[in-house]
Amino acid sequence: MTFKFGWKPTLATLALAGLIPLAGCEAPEADEPDVGQAEDVGPSGHAVAEHRMPNAELNHTAAGHAMADEVAMPSFAVVRLENFNDSGVTGTLELKGEGKGFMVSGQISGLEPGMHGFHIHEYGDLRSDDGKSAGGHFNPDGHDHAGPDAEQHHAGDLGNIEADGSGVANVDVKVDGVPLHFVLGRSIVVHAGEDDLKSQPSGDAGARVAVGVIGIGNESP
DSSP states (O other), rough: HHHTTTHHHHHHHHHHHTTTTGGGGOOTTSSSSEEEHHHHHHHHHHHHHHHHHHHHHHHHHHHHHHHHHHHHOOOEEEEEEEEOTTTOOOOEEEEEEEETTEEEEEESSSSSEEEEEEEEEEEOOOSSSSSSSSSSBBOTTTTOOOTTSSSSSTTEEEEEEOOTSSEEEEEEEOOOSSGGGGGGTEEEEEEEEEOOSSSSOSSSSSSSEEEOOOOEEESSS
């Protein structure tokens, strides 16, 4: 009787062993349906999907980071300035990445002789006739307007450019602390008057006489 009674734990042990695959220690063969798993997991298999999803997401994220690391940030951009408010002002500028900033160089013509406010604006949107769809100065840090040499100023505060007696301004401006890729798709705006470097919010520089979108450039066109 003791022997016969002993079979009951053995059967329980076998039953328990049959549950081991459900704990994830051993996967069932592909051609063997696992009825016990279907009962524990549910007919839609949600539990299995929930366990696998983090790994899938992790792999996707890791691949994404690897891909991002392999993509070089643009180091060259161009701007074709279009005249606004019937100014006749045009020009071409080149932006070249340099350390944690970039250089802006080029030539602008059709200006009135003298000083003209010169800024990077928030949007590369040229739809409005007056250039105002380009928004305000690029200012991600929320600082007040000032000159580019001030301790705090808009990231887009580039100061003034000067046009000679024939209305031509040669541009050579260094921008520090703003990586080139931060301004791609934004715009450069030339104003009718001088930026006084203190009036808020934009230096009282007058109308926008030329606007151009900052786009990734082809160094070998």
